[in-house]
Amino acid sequence: MRSINVILVSLNDSSTKRLVHFKNHGRTYKKPASTSKDEFMHAYVRLLTLKNNKTILRIIFNFCGLCLAFISLDSCKKNVLPVNDVPDVQRTDGSIMIRNWLLTGPFLDSTKFNQDGYKDFSKSSIFSSTNSINYYQAKDYIPLNSVLNTNKQAGSYAACTIKSEVEQDVALLFGMHGSLKLWLNSKLVREETNPTQISKNRYIVRVHLKKGNNDLLVKLFSQTDAQISWTFHLDVASIDYVRKYAFGADFFSISEHYLIGKDNSLSLRFKYPAFIPSTRPVQLQIKDVTGHTVINKTLPAGKHWSLALNDLKNGAYKCRLIADLDTIQQCFIFGDHRKVFNEYQSQIKPMLSGDINRINVETLFQRFRYMDDFGTRNQYGEWLERKISATLFELGTILNKLSLKKEPYSRIGGLHIRGFRSSIDQSVDNYMVYIPQRGQLNKKLPLVMMMPYVTKQEPFLESWHVADITRIELISRLADKYGFGVLWPSARIYRDYNLNPIASSATFEALSAIKKNYHIDDNRIFLYGDCSGGLQALLIANRFPSFFAGIGVEGPELGYTQSDRYPGIWIQANNIIQTAENYKNIPMLIYHTPNDRKADFSIIKQLVNTLKKAGGKVHLDTLNNATKEHMFKLVSEEVVISQIFGFFKDKQRHCPDTINFSTYQLKYNKSSWITVNDKEYGKKAKVYAFMSGKNSIKLTTANVNKLTIDLRDVLKIDKKDPISVICNQKKLGLRYPVNGRLVLELTPPKKSKLLKTQLVEGPINDVFKNGFIVVAGTLGTPDQNETIHIAANTIYSNWKEDFFNDCETKKDVDINKLDLQNKNLILIGSEKTNGIIKRFANQIPLKVTGKYIEINGKKHLGESISYSFVYPNPVNSKKYVLIIGANYNRHLWSHVKDLPLRGWYDYEVWGSDSMVEAGYFNRYWGQSKI
Incomplete structure (x- = not known):
């Protein structure tokens, strides 16, 4: 031995x-x-x-x-710790990763290890053993499970020397899974005992480095057996770097409690006083919901303050601490928060008038009830109390505005959760908006749209998007800094990726809703998204390139382009790489690490290369190959979002001289001054257009039958002079049209009553993007009617489950003229069982018998066949009918489930348990040959 x-x-x-x-x-x-x-x-x-x-x-x-125990390798003959050189951090832009470590462990007697303290640390405490190693951290974290070869609860030590170029104060930024104690030069500087999941720069501590060697010891403890990786990272940075990006959890918090009982004092402190310069006394201001200052005083020197509130009335207040360089404010409640809510609610309700007023107030009522119930079931922590206080403060300000007979929503700064009545299902959809507090309310306001990522199946008001207060406060600070409004739409995105047109419809509805209250600058609307939110940002910009002045995304998940979950033809038509040229006139900043295990880096690399070849303005930042796993990510969201906002700062939408645009779908048919009105079915329509001189436009097209040039949006056009258009090398001499729109019909369609258009082209899930009614037939036998009722209820309950809203359902006998004219109709049954289908019988290509069904002239044999297909509404060809039925009677038709999320085809034919055929209709709504 x-x-x-x-x-x-x-x-x-x-x-x-x-x-x-x-x-x-x-x-x-x-x-x-x-x-x-x-x-x-x-x-x-x-x-x-x-x-x-x-x-x-x-x-x-x-x-x-x-x-x-302090341990080193037998090979560590000189009895020294691994050294990490740190320069003068004031001269660096970013953080310095500590990579050279001496690791000791594992200590499997984890209970005693976790209780252990620390007294002395010196080089003489080091000894040799086989379970200690010198470790170079090649990644951006230490994978302790694999390095120490354990998946059990365990403890370990990590030690090193930080060799500082100069004497300096620095920030240590670290994250870990588990708990931690940290000593520098034998002094305990940080202890975190609550188990956490590792994230970049979650914890910060200010320390002093002497010039030369500084000994660092970290004690790490994994508090769970190993389904979650035991990991750790530590960086060094300047104090200004931490302040710039507000690292650390709850950087902007100023108290541990925001619900203050009647007999309690308000306890105040900066969460990270070492990073808040305060050379002079801190100023305290407290305002009530009317904006009146009720307390204005200078606080005595110190880091913690306690303030008696005996003179305040029960209610919501806003507290502001003003230091040398920082002003941090939070809301708080004095008195019983439930009584405050009940008082505000009882006074507001009688003063409400109008649908939108009721929606906005009820949104806040719902939000409060949910949070209060959550606190009752769990606990009232700091995060929850801050959010409850902010909600009640907004209700108080609304009450004050209504009492003064003032508009309570328009041009009001701050963070707001609101709603609108959606035209999709006539139910309430919610959004969150932040408006800069100063100097922007009467100006055109640039807007950043934060596209939602997939999360739990929860309503927007209960979702992580409105719950992550630290992230929201970071973004709000950036909005104030750059003068941007910020919109968080629900986009009807929850658990499912929702790649159908519902997402873009809901997003534009939310945009329209805030335009009613704020003066949004249409030339400065930007998109941000990360993970699946990045996918949504790229999708909506690709489909509607004329709307946006810039795109910033992090780690967009584009795996759908290689997925077998969707039809191949649909993927081709919706693959943004296939139409990457649509981004040509939109500046784009992409952050994506090659070490992303959630989103395939090779796909985004392909997109970037394709876009660059098309002349696009795109920059790809690989984040120093940061790690992004399914269970944790070491990408600093604070840095990414901050830099993307900075990227947006000087960007503005403009009317381009050159357009390079392509589309497979007429519903996505416009880029600036070019609109594709008709195209060859199943093929990619392409338009390359540019100004070739004064009043001269040159175009090259492929698979385009008809297009419109909107001359009103084109530069260098003089209405008085003739216009020269050269299209596919054919010169046309034209006059300026009265309405400013020049229509070129390149290939006239054959004579047909029906034609796929921008408004009506399928597939099935396109029916759900705007107003629809589920129509149950009542003409059948009791058993048939019962089956139809179950099918209608299945659609209703699926919609409720997927989107948390009711959808409109009616019996066929209750459908009126306005419904027929203005709604997409989901007709359940057949000519024999549904009165509306019977009315349309000669105008819908459907025949149902006990032996087969026939759709658009194609027979499908069988006695247990069910079907669904989409077709133009015979009353209004700008609307749809979706026909759902079967040639047999069973209490559940499998094919009606999740059609809004799954309906990728124009028609589907099912056997008793599975799909037997699906496909698309052609340009004229006939059977397709592809």
Whole structure:
């Protein structure tokens, strides 16, 4: 057995070190005077029977009780810690990763390890063993499970020397899974005992580095067995760097409690006082919901303050702390928060008039009730109290505005959660908006749209998008800095990716809703999204390139382009790489690490390369190959969002001289001054157009039958002079049209009553993007009507489950002229069982018999066939009918489930349990040959 040199520093005796010395191949041991003979002999006898150093060290650890072991490799002859050089951080732009470590462990007696403290740390405390290693951190974290070869609850130590170029104050930024203690030069500087999941720069601490060597020791403890990786990272940065990006959880918090009982005081502090310069006394201001200052005082020197609130009335208030460089404000409630809510609610309700007023107020009522119930079921932590207080403060300001007979929503700064009545299902959809507090309310306001990522199946008011207050406050600060409004639409995106047209319809509805209250600058609307939110940002910009002045995304998930979940033809038509040229006139900043395990980096690389070839303005930042796993990510969202907002700062939409546009779908048919009105079915329509001189436009097209040039949006056009248009090398001399729109019909369609258009072209899920009614037939037998009722209820309940709203359902006998003219109709049944289908019988290509069904002239044999297909509404060809039925009677038709999310085809034919055929109609709504 190898010689082992051990120094164990006991923490049971505060006055003396208790030393144990083992040497001479395990046969000679020296007992320290302060250790009992029985204790020593017990350890000695056990050691004689052991065969490996890991077990010896475990027994040594148990023998000494609560102790600390420092270990180095046998190869560490000079008895020094690994060194990390740190320059003057004021001259760096970013953080410096500490990569060279001495790792010790694992200590599997995790209970005692977690209770352990620390007394002394010096180089003389280091000894050699096989379970310590010098480790170079090649990644941006240490994977302790694999390095220490354990998946159990365990403890370990990490030690190193930080060699500082100059004497300086720096920030240590770190994250870990589990808990941690951290010492610098023998001084405990941070302890985190609550188990957390690792994230970039979650924790920050300000420390002083002397010039030269500084010894750093980190004690790490994994508090769960291993489904979650045991990981750790630590960086060094300047104080200004931390302040710039507001690292650390809850950087803008100023109290631990925001619901203040009647007999309690308001306790105030900066969460990170070491990062808030305060050379002069801090100023305190408290305002009520009317905007009146009720307290304005200078606080005494110190880091914590307690303020009696005896003179305040029960209600919501806003507290502001003003330091040298920072003003941080939060809302708080004085008195019982439920009584405050009930008082505000009872006074507001009688003063409400108009649908939108009721929607906005009821949104806040719902939000409060949910949070209060959550707190009752769980606990009222700092995060929850801040959000409850902000909600009640907004209700109080609305009450004040209504009392003064003023408009309570228009041009009001701050963070608001609101709603509108959606034309999709006539139910309420919600959004969140932040408006800069100063100087922007009467100006055109640039807007950043935060596209939602997929999360839990929760309503927007209960979702992470409105719950993550730290992220919201970071974004709100950036909005104030750059003068941007920020919109968080629900986009009807929850658990499912929702790649259908519903998402874009809901997004534009939310945009329209805030335009009613704020003067939005249409030339400065931007898109941001991360993960699946990045996908949604790229999708909506690709489909509607004329709307946006810039795009910033992080780690967009574009895996749908290679997925077998969607039809191949649909993927081709919706693959943004296939139509990457549509981004040509939109500046784009993409952050994507190659080490992203959630979103395939190779796909975004392909998009970037394709866009660059098309002349697009795109920059790809690979984030220094940061790690992004399914369970954790070491991408600094604070840095990414901040830099994207900075990227948007000087961007503005303009009318381009050159357009390079393509589309597979007429519903996405416009780019600036070019609109594709008709195209060859199933093919990619392409238009390359540019100004070739004064009043001269040159175009090259492919698979375009008809297009419109909107001359009103084109530069260098003089209405008085003739216009020269050269299209596919054919010169046309034209006059300026009266309405400013020049229509070129390149290939006239054959004579047909029906033609796929921008408004009506399928597939099935397109029916749900705007107003629709589910229409149940009533003409059948009781059994048939019951089956139809179950099918209608299935659509209704699926919609409720997927989108948290009711959808409109009616019986066929209740459908009126306005419904027929203005709604998409989902007709359930057949000519024999549904009165509306019977009315349309000669205008819908459907025949149903007991032996087969026939759709658009194509027979499908079978006695258990169900079907669904989309077709133009015979009353209004700008609307749809979706026909759903079967040639048999069963209480559940499988094919009606989740059609809004799944309906990728124009028609589907099902057997009893599975789809037997699906496809698309052609340009004239006939059977397609592809």
